[in-house]
Amino acid sequence: MGARDESDKGRVADGATVDYFDRHCHEYGRNRIKGVARLIRPYVGGDARLIDVGCGTGGNLDRLSRALKITDITALDASDSSLDRVRERLPHADVRLGSLVDEADMAPLRGQFDVVLMAAVLHHLVGRTRSSSRAYAEAGLREAARLARPGGLVVVLEPVFTPQGVLGSLAAPNDALFWLKRTVTSVTSERVPVLGYWSNIGAPVVSFYGYSEVGSMVVRAGLTPISRQEREHPLGWPDAFVRRGDATFVAQAPGGGPLRPRGSRPRQRDDRSRRERKQPAP
């Protein structure tokens, strides 16, 4: 794992982030999940086990499980009031209050799931600094990957902000936003919107990454990407130094052999029968 701050040691979830999501339950990317269902449908049947880590109010879990006719679903989040909404919405779900970066919460669930979904969570795994946040994000993604059975699928959806050109790398927009929010949240734990609800420089602190940075994290978590895409959302003049997009990575956990569509059987070499076929008829 990368360096965590001394002051971050022993933390299992960022208290301010959990407190924020207990007070504000958002739902993200309603439409993105349709694309995920299309991508993974060939490999996933209705008997699959699905977990949504950092599930929020359960909108994605609801939509993905319906689209794939999956009934065995688990919802995990660090915010109990978000989970209250999941309990109402999906009464048959196994609902778990826990933190992705807490080994004790994650260990009992490891290796059990055919599909692990992690949507809009990486940028909320924050430490005191950018580098400790990156270490948390990587640790969280590694834990998510370990929930998959051998050869299972891990789907990472993440809003990404990719610096552009010299100005982008000089101004390091993701670092600047992190430190701006760190500073503002030392004064207030409330949202501080400027020019509209989403341009918020207050709580929660977020640590965004670029598209290829998230791709590298996926690979470092031991996963093999089978599909990746970025949908861009132009911002106007800021596009000159940062490109905003939604990243989707579908990746396979190690150990299960090559991924095959359901119903297709692996071709087996049968040397004996081939030899027999070659024998001339008696």
Ligand SMILES: C[S@@+](CC[C@H](N)C(=O)[O-])C[C@H]1O[C@@H](n2cnc3c(N)ncnc32)[C@H](O)[C@@H]1O
């Ligand atoms: C932006 S919301 C995304 C919710 C949902 N996945 C979606 O796409 O609509 C981020 C979620 O991550 C959860 N979260 C933050 N830190 C967490 C942690 N350490 N462990 C588990 N969940 C966490 C928050 O409580 C929140 O529900």
